[in-house]
Amino acid sequence: MTAAVDPRRARRRSEQLALLTALLPLVWMASAVLEIFGQSLGPNPSRELLHSSGKTALNALLITLTLRPLQQLTGRIEFLWLRRMAGLTSFSYATLHLLVYAVLELGLDWSDLGNEIAQRPFIIVGLIALIGMIPMAATSTDRAMRRLGRRWRQWHYAIYPVAILAVWHYYWQVKLDVTEPLIYAGILALLFGYRLYR
Amino acid sequence: MAKYIYPKIPPSAIEAAPIELAPQSRSRREALAALAAGAGAACLAPHSIAQPTSLRAPSSTSSPTPPRFRRNTAMSVSEAPNSWEEITTYNNFYEFGLDKGDPSERSGSFKPTPWSVEIAGEAAKPGRYTLEDILRPHALEERIYRFRCVEAWSRVVPWLGIPLRDVLARFEPNSRAKYVEFTTLLDPKQFPGQRSRVIDWPYVEGLRIDEAMHPLTLLTVGLHGRWLPNQSGAPLRLIVPWKYGFKSIKSIVKIRFTERQPATSWNKAAPDEYGFFANVNPAVDHPRWSQAKERRLGGGLFGARVDTLPFNGYANEVASLYRGLDLRRFY
Numbered sequence: 001m002t003a004a005v006d007p008r009r010a011r012r013r014s015e016q017l018a019l020l021t022a023l024l025p026l027v028w029m030a031s032a033v034l035e036i037f038g039q040s041l042g043p044n045p046s047r048e049l050l051h052s053s054g055k056t057a058l059n060a061l062l063i064t065l066t067l068r069p070l071q072q073l074t075g076r077i078e079f080l081w082l083r084r085m086a087g088l089t090s091f092s093y094a095t096l097h098l099l100v101y102a103v104l105e106l107g108l109d110w111s112d113l114g115n116e117i118a119q120r121p122f123i124i125v126g127l128i129a130l131i132g133m134i135p136m137a138a139t140s141t142d143r144a145m146r147r148l149g150r151r152w153r154q155w156h157y158a159i160y161p162v163a164i165l166a167v168w169h170y171y172w173q174v175k176l177d178v179t180e181p182l183i184y185a186g187i188l189a190l191l192f193g194y195r196l197y198r
Numbered sequence: 199m200a201k202y203i204y205p206k207i208p209p210s211a212i213e214a215a216p217i218e219l220a221p222q223s224r225s226r227r228e229a230l231a232a233l234a235a236g237a238g239a240a241c242l243a244p245h246s247i248a249q250p251t252s253l254r255a256p257s258s259t260s261s262p263t264p265p266r267f268r269r270n271t272a273m274s275v276s277e278a279p280n281s282w283e284e285i286t287t288y289n290n291f292y293e294f295g296l297d298k299g300d301p302s303e304r305s306g307s308f309k310p311t312p313w314s315v316e317i318a319g320e321a322a323k324p325g326r327y328t329l330e331d332i333l334r335p336h337a338l339e340e341r342i343y344r345f346r347c348v349e350a351w352s353r354v355v356p357w358l359g360i361p362l363r364d365v366l367a368r369f370e371p372n373s374r375a376k377y378v379e380f381t382t383l384l385d386p387k388q389f390p391g392q393r394s395r396v397i398d399w400p401y402v403e404g405l406r407i408d409e410a411m412h413p414l415t416l417l418t419v420g421l422h423g424r425w426l427p428n429q430s431g432a433p434l435r436l437i438v439p440w441k442y443g444f445k446s447i448k449s450i451v452k453i454r455f456t457e458r459q460p461a462t463s464w465n466k467a468a469p470d471e472y473g474f475f476a477n478v479n480p481a482v483d484h485p486r487w488s489q490a491k492e493r494r495l496g497g498g499l500f501g502a503r504v505d506t507l508p509f510n511g512y513a514n515e516v517a518s519l520y521r522g523l524d525l526r527r528f529y
Binding site for chain 1: 353
């Protein structure tokens with residue numbers, strides 16, 4: 001008689017829980033768009049969606065980077081199970097962020113795009129970060145992990161430059177008060193420092 | 199810099215109204231209502247508009263006695279104004295916090311009454327004046343102006359106010375008065391945002407004297423037929439419709455006539471991004487974003503952006519003020 005839980009089932013459970021958590025910001029955005037549950041996006045709705053999707057992507061990215069240290073500090077393997085879901089969450093919200101920008105902010109008016117990008121170099125930084133996430137997202141299945149073998153790990157080192165670009169993108173677009181982007185940069189530095197000096 | 203000859207204030211514009219002190223005990227609300235009623239009686243078509251009923255609880259500045267005013271249609275745009283909600287829940291007023299919702303959420307305990315304004319500098323009649331003293335001789339006008347924020351959003355607002363020139367003339371600025379400097383109240387107890395030093399508080403703005411004396415420049419006390427709510431700069435703010443919104447300073451406690459160009463807050467914070475003039479100009483981009491278009495608030499999620507107009511659409515009225523000035527250099 002053993003009380004051991006089937007690890008594969010436990011992992012599926014925790015991934016399902018993570019997925020539900022990951023959907024919460026989307027539920028909030030949807031309720032605010034539909035103005036239900038007392039939510040509202042206010043008089044500048046597209047800007048609000050742009051900011052909340054971007055912030056969610058950044059939060060999920062930093063959470064992804066926190067899971068390995070958490071596993072090492074606590075010895076609990078469960079943290080590593082969540083990395084895939086956290087990374088995919090970040091990628092999904094970053095994609096939504098780009099869509100909100102293109103469709104709602106620009107109104108798909110591509111004639112403006114060149115001018116916009118020339119004026120806002122932080123857009124390019126954000127775009128590179130998002131493109132850098134694509135190979136990681138595309139290889140986030142068990143099959144891709146098996147097929148790529150050792151190279152899989154190398155591909156996924158891309159998360160480090162992506163994280164730097166994402167925080168830089170946030171820092172650069174702030175109007176005046178850079179406190180919050182600096183907090184993000186500090187957390188990122190902490191996570192990098194832990195990996196370097198451990 | 200191109201040499202600019204500052205227009206002298208014509209003597210006819212200077213009103214020799216004696217300025218009396220109102221009893222301090224009188225509440226601003228009563229005094230404002232009384233003087234607005236008096237002013238209203240003196241003009242041609244005084245009326246007040248129906249109060250919107252379905253809006254959030256009125257702030258402490260909303261008077262049960264609505265201001266009396268006349269509509270100045272000649273100086274109003276024909277576009278439909280934004281709603282009270284759209285105007286008063288999305289604000290940049292860093293004294294209350296950095297988020298657009300902070301001013302409406304955190305300004306409930308702000309006290310716009312009693313209020314006085316210090317007049318200083320190059321004028322014959324400096325001193326401290328109560329708000330009632332400042333407003334008493336004048337009739338309130340409603341003017342519907344476009345309002346364009348430097349962040350590339352805009353709205354249309356029915357302001358209530360007095361041409362600034364009529365008020366300034368009473369203090370008899372002298373020939374050395376080439377600029378006017380305005381200062382917002384400094385009070386971290388009432389303005390929680392002043393506890394963090396994102397800006398070198400208090401907020402200071404300034405105009406060249408000819409800009410201040412331009413008939414479009416409005417010393418503003420209300421919007422949508424009501425007194426200004428706290429989040430919109432109660433009880434006294436500036437509206438300069440052809441400039442980016444940050445020039446239109448709120449909750450003014452000091453007006454100073456100066457010979458030199460005042461050091462203004464945003465210009466000090468980021469001189470390469472925010473100039474002293476800050477005239478709305480689609481051809482001169484902010485270093486980090488384009489100013490060619492703007493989002494008109496209230497258009498919903500799929501609302502289209504509209505083209506930004508030179509001087510925010512007031513070029514016919516104000517472009518002559520800047521003749522010979524390189525607007526690319528003096529942004």
